[in-house]
Amino acid sequence: MPDALIKKLEHFVHLSSNDKDVLARAAAERVRKLGAHEHIVAEGEKPKAINLMLDGWACRYKHLEDGRRQIVGFFLPGDLCDLNVFILREIDHSIASIGGVTVAEITRHAFETILDGHARIAQALWWDSLVTIAIQREWTVNLGQRDALERVAHLFCEIFLRLQAAGLTRGKSCHFPVTQTELADATGMSTVHVNRTLQELRNMRLINLTNRMLTIPDLPRLMRTGLFNPNYLHLEREGAHLDANE
C-alpha cells in the first residue's frame, strides 16, 4: 500500500524486504478516507498521530488574521506529515485535502517502535524530513526572488520530480489536481495573474495543463525557465552506503 513512500525512500537507500513489510504494516493499521477540502490537521490542535498520504494531494497552509492565506507546501502520496511533532503541544498550521485523499494514521507508539528497531528505516525517514525542510527553504527563495513565470515554472518542476520519485508520473505527464486559486495561494500571486502566467507557459510550449493533467514536453527547458536546481531534493541515493544487501 505505501508504495509511493517506499519508492521515494529508495532514492535514498535500498530497503530490505523486511523493512518494506514493516512500513506496509504500519501504514495499514488505520486508514482514513477524506473528501475534498477537509482538514487533516487543524491549527491549534494537539498532535495526535503521524499522517502518511497514501493517495491524493493535500496542502499545508497558514491564515493571516485578515483572511489572506498562504499555502506553504503540498503533500503528495508517500509524504509524511511532521515526524517529531508530538513534542509540541499545539500545531501552528493547518493541513487540508485538495481532492479526495486516503491517509494512514500512524500512532506515536508504532512510529517510535519502527525508529528504535529499524535503523535503516529511521535514517531514510530522517532523510525524508531533511528534504522536506530543504523544500521549505526553496519555497522561501521562490517567493522572495523569482518573478511570476519563474515561480510557477519552478513549482511545476519540483512537483513533477517529487511525483516521479514516488513513481507517480507517466512519461512526461502527471496528475495535477490543483486549482488556479490554490496555485495563487501557493505562489503568493493573484488568481488572475496565475491564469495569465499559465497561458504564457502554454504559449512558450513549456507546459500543457488541461483536465487536471500536466504534461511537460521539455523538462530541462522548464527547469532553465524556473532557475530550477534539483540538488535540494537530494534524490541521488545519498544513503547508498547504508543499502540493504539483498
Next chain:
Amino acid sequence: MPDALIKKLEHFVHLSSNDKDVLARAAAERVRKLGAHEHIVAEGEKPKAINLMLDGWACRYKHLEDGRRQIVGFFLPGDLCDLNVFILREIDHSIASIGGVTVAEITRHAFETILDGHARIAQALWWDSLVTIAIQREWTVNLGQRDALERVAHLFCEIFLRLQAAGLTRGKSCHFPVTQTELADATGMSTVHVNRTLQELRNMRLINLTNRMLTIPDLPRLMRTGLFNPNYLHLEREGAHLDANE
C-alpha cells in the same frame, strides 16, 4: 558558555544542572572565531560538524544562478545549524557570518552521545529544530502574503522575541547588526524600498534603529502592524511535563 542555548531551551523544558553541564562541555570542545562575512558552511560541502552559535549573528542563504540571493533565515546566539544533517551527502545552501561570530563545533559523535544519554536534552533539541522549521514556514508566509511594511515589522518581531528568549535583549532594545542590504535579501525587497520602509516604521514610532541598535517602544503595536502571531515560536513551555525536578 552556551548560556543563550540553555536559556532558550528552558522555554521548552527546565534542564537539570547536569544537563547544563553536558551542554556546556560539548560547546567548549572546539570553538572557532570568524570575522564578518565568512562562510560557516558552504553550498556543496559535505556536512562535517554541528555548529552552535555562541556569539554574533549569521544567515543562511541561497543563490540563484544569475546572482540573486535570498536569505532564508538568521542564526542568533544559541542557535544550532541542522541537527540531523550528517545524513546528507551535500549541503544545499550556505551559511555566512554577518559580523564577527564565535561558533562551537560539535562532532557527530559527541552529539549522538548526548542524544542517547540525555533524553531531556534530546527532547529539547528536537523542540528547537521543530521551531526552526516553523520559522521557515512563517518566512514563506511572510514573503508570500505580507506587504513591505508588514514584512519588515514581522521580521523585527520575530527576531526580538527570539533574542529575548535567549536572554539577549535589554528592556525594549536589542543589538541588530543587519545592514539594509541584508534586510533586503531577507525580505525579497530592494534596498531602496527597505530604506523607505524603515523610515515609515520610524515615522510611525514603531521602531528606533540606529547604530545597529533596535528599540521597539510598543511591541504589541508592532506585532499588530506585522500581523504577527507568536504561536509558531512555541515559547510557552510546551515541554513542562518533562521538567527536571530540582
Next chain:
DNA sequence: CGCCGCTTTGATGGAGATCAACCTTCGTGG
C-alpha cells in the same frame, strides 16, 4: 585626506494586484 561601505533621496517605469464581467463545465434536482 580620501576612499569604501552603508544609507538616503528623487525620478521613472513596470510587474502584478484589483475590480468587474463573462464564460465554461459539471453536478443536482425538479
Next chain:
DNA sequence: CCACGAAGGTTGATCTCCATCAAAGCGGCG
C-alpha cells in the same frame, strides 16, 4: 432531460506598490 447554480477559468481596464536607475550624503578608518 433540461434548468440552475456553484466552482473554476478567462479577459479587459485601471491602479499601485515596489523595482530600477542615478546620484548624493555620511561616517569611519587606513
